[in-house]
Structures are given as C-alpha cells and as structure tokens.
Amino acid sequence: ETGVTQSPTHLIKTRGQQVTLRCSSQSGHNTVSWYQQALGQGPQFIFQYYREEENGRGNFPPRFSGLQFPNYSSELNVNALELDDSALYLCASSPHRQDGTEAFFGQGTRLTVV
Amino acid sequence: GQNIDQPTEMTATEGAIVQINCTYQTSGFNGLFWYQQHAGEAPTFLSYNVLDGLEEKGRFSSFLSRSKGYSYLLLKELQMKDSASYLCAVRDLNTGFQKLVFGTGTRLLVSP
Numbered sequence: 001e002t003g004v005t006q007s008p009t010h011l012i013k014t015r016g017q018q019v020t021l022r023c024s025s026q027s028g029h030n031t032v033s034w035y036q037q038a039l040g041q042g043p044q045f046i047f048q049y050y051r052e053e054e055n056g057r058g059n060f061p062p063r064f065s066g067l068q069f070p071n072y073s074s075e076l077n078v079n080a081l082e083l084d085d086s087a088l089y090l091c092a093s094s095p096h097r098q099d100g101t102e103a104f105f106g107q108g109t110r111l112t113v114v
Numbered sequence: 115g116q117n118i119d120q121p122t123e124m125t126a127t128e129g130a131i132v133q134i135n136c137t138y139q140t141s142g143f144n145g146l147f148w149y150q151q152h153a154g155e156a157p158t159f160l161s162y163n164v165l166d167g168l169e170e171k172g173r174f175s176s177f178l179s180r181s182k183g184y185s186y187l188l189l190k191e192l193q194m195k196d197s198a199s200y201l202c203a204v205r206d207l208n209t210g211f212q213k214l215v216f217g218t219g220t221r222l223l224v225s226p
Contacts, residue, residue: 033213033214040219041218042118042201043157043214043216045213048211092214102159106156107155107156110154
C-alpha cells in the first residue's frame with residue numbers, strides 16, 4: 001500500500017455531466033500528478049500540482065482542471081464529459097525532488113461515461 | 115517529442131526468465147522507471163535507472179543504456195503472480211517540471 005488514496009473507486013456519469021475526483025497524497029509528498037489511463041494503454045500525463053499551483057500540463061483540453069489544497073490533497077475536475085473520457089484516473093504523489101524517488105500511485109478511479 | 119516503445123504482449127513459462135525491452139526517445143531524460151500493473155489496479159514501482167548499467171533487486175533486474183535509448187526489465191524464476199502489465203516510463207524534465215512519460219505497457223502471461 002502506497003499511502004495515496006483516491007475516491008471514489010468507481011463512478012458512472014452521463015455524457016455532458018461534470019465529475020470531481022479526489023486524491024490524498026502520501027505524507028511528506030507535496031507534488032501531485034494526475035494521469036489518465038485508457039484500456040490497454042499506458043497512463044497519460046494530465047497535469048501536476050505543486051504548492052497549490054498547476055506546475056505543468058499535458059495535452060488535455062481546459063475542461064480538465066484541478067486543485068491542490070494546503071494539506072497537499074488534490075482534486076481533478078472534468079466538465080462536459082465525453083464518452084472518450086471513460087478511463088482509469090490515477091493520482092501520483094511525490095516529493096518535489098528530481099532524484100530517484102519514484103511517484104507513488106493511488107488505486108485509481110474507474111470512470112465510465114455513458 | 116517523446117516516444118516510448120515496448121512489445122505489446124509476451125508469454126513465458128513458470129520458472130523461466132523473460133526480458134522485456136523498452137526503447138525511448140526524449141530530450142529531457144532524467145531517469146527510467148519500470149512499474150508493474152495488475153489488471154484493474156494501480157501501477158506499483160519495480161525499479162529505477164538513471165545511470166548506465168544493471169540494477170538488481172531480487173528476481174527483478176533492470177538495465178539502462180542512455181546512449182542507445184534502451185532499457186530492459188529482466189524477470190527470473192517466473193511465478194504465476196508475475197502475470198501483469200509492465201510499464202516502462204521515462205522521467206522528462208525538459209519542460210521545467212518532472213513528469214512521467216509511459217509506454218503502452220507489455221502484457222506478460224506466465225503459464226504453468
């Protein structure tokens with residue numbers, strides 16, 4: 001167990017709706033990254049938060065947004081859901097150091113858009 | 115740009131040795147990671163290489179050649195529980211922050 005927890009574990013939403021996914025990072029980790037993993041694919045980087053600011057962003061549209069709170073927990077919000085948003089959403093926490101420390105992943109939220 | 119290539123699927127027999135290759139192209143290389151992911155679960159960390167050479171950890175070893183943009187994960191004494199996807203990921207610092215760029219994963223099936 002990594003100490004990174006995500007909620008909910010599963011979610012079903014209708015196209016056009018909005019969704020909020022939550023992540024509690026491992027103690028001592030101040031950087032949170034979000035990834036989208038479609039079935040049969042590797043995780044794709046969405047964005048990263050450090051000290052409550054977006055620190056970097058992948059190739060995702062603005063309807064994907066996030067927040068980081070003072071306790072380093074984080075939210076991923078997706079507006080105007082599309083069928084292709086169906087995926088496993090992974091949160092990873094890490095110290096903000098550029099060394100060999102790996103990112104620890106949560107168990108993920110499986111989002112299904114119908 | 116960034117590109118990570120690894121085989122889609124591999125099969126092996128219990129007790130055997132298997133090598134999963136990964137080639138990468140990235141301009142901001144700062145380390146290569148291997149993760150194991152069982153179906154429906156989160157990726158779990160296996161190994162990290164930033165310098166050339168072999169890193170050994172029990173039944174698992176990982177090798178890196180930065181000049182060739184090449185890595186492999188070696189799994190020895192395969193067990194049934196090793197059936198999983200193995201993800202190669204490169205840490206990219208080119209954009210001023212660290213992110214992991216993943217390959218599509220290699221699905222390993224271990225048979226009795």
